Amino acid sequence: MDLEVRHLRIICAIEEAGSLSRAAAALRLTQPGLSTQLRRIEGMLGGSLFDRTSSGAVPTPFGEVVLTRARAVLPTIDDLLGTAALAARGTGCFRLGSINSPLLGGVIAAIRERHPGGRITSRGQSSPNPLLDDIAQGRLEAAVVGDSPGYELAHRAGMVFEPVVTEPVFVALPAGHRLAAQEQVELADLAGEDWVSPPPDDDRTREYWHGVFLTTGARMRTTHEAEGRLLLELVRSGHAVSLCQATFEEVPGIAVRPIGGDPLWYRHVLAWHQDGPVAAIGPAVVEQARAAYGRAARRSAAYRRWSERTGAGRVGTGRTAERQGRDAPRP
Structure with a gap:
């Protein structure tokens, strides 16, 4: 399985929400379903992205590196997709x-x-x-x-x-x-x-x-x-x-x-x-x-x-x- 844009959106949503349960609600997923997706993303990237604690989900040092790049690349991708969508109409x-x-x-x-x-x-x-x-x-x-x-x-x-x-x-x-x-x-x-x-x-x-x-x-x-x-x-x-x-x-x-x-x-x-x-x-x-x-x-x-x-x-x-x-x- 290859890393997809939606996977970057998922990990950014978890960071923004501060917990898997709040992120799952925002993404209209179940918490077990989101946890499964996160494990698959971490498996593709080769490391743990978040420390799960009783107070929420906190990015690991490895997660911070990945999230920094995800936050940088997503606006460019969104701009490209939006431009392509307008051009296709x-x-x-x-x-x-x-x-x-x-x-x-x-x-x-x-x-x-x-x-x-x-x-x-x-x-x-x-x-x-x-x-x-x-x-x-x-x-x-x-x-x-x-x-x-x-x-x-x-x-x-x-x-x-x-x-x-x-x-x-x-x-x-x-x-x-x-x-x-x-x-x-x-x-x-x-x-x-x-x-x-x-x-x-x-x-x-x-x-x-x-x-x-x-x-x-x-x-x-x-x-x-x-x-x-x-x-x-x-x-x-x-x-x-x-x-x-x-x-x-x-x-x-x-x-x-x-x-x-x-x-x-x-x-x-x-x-x-x-x-x-x-x-x-x-x-x-x-x-x-x-x-x-x-x-x-x-x-x-x-x-x-x-x-x-x-x-x-x-x-x-x-x-x-x-x-x-x-x-x-x-x-």
Whole structure:
């Protein structure tokens, strides 16, 4: 993981607030989530940035060195980003962001249809919150984001959130796993498993997963932190199981199964600024994003079987699980 501008903002916010709890409130994070982020930043930089005391967080000598440079560089970065944002307006440039989701292709197609001469760029992000910050500050025109029940995205002034679809969360198992032969897996049957999960981030997805898992009377034992190909390899090689999106396509060595009772849900959302260029074509963008989701749903054999068995709706409409998602239990 590389050091990002948002990491510099986090450590400056901690110094300004004087404690992790006050900084977490200002950043709209939980204190455990902020503590996890700080440990990751310190790991990247190679030293402790703050001494945690009963009265707050005080920069270490190493932290003072880092903070001095962070305070010096952030205004220059903000000026650069602000200038770029102003320059991009009115030029037919559409800068898009997306978390891991099957919607981005549909968003690009919708914009390209209506702005054939426009320049479209995109970038991925593991958490929705930095993408929302970028929309608010004019660095992105729109983004594909998402949230979990009970951990919905916080409202931001001037921003439009348009839900696209809510889907169940499935489990990815090694193909030779004892549960892979079943049509669906009960959450309680996974209690003794080793899990591989993405590193904790400020969207609190891991917190949601763990909270739901605790309803079985057991803890979700995350022994590996990974994402992308490394996560898949750990599952494929039989070292762990993982949660995955319902549209995830089975690959050799990995079996995807629904979880009995659908205890976990995820909502895909499109976000844009109400005064930005996407606002005028928002309904069309949402429609094409739903179509992209529908195509992804049809490619997933596990999702098709789940839909047929539960009567959730015709896979391919992009609306397969919307009703169930609204009724999904809160942790």
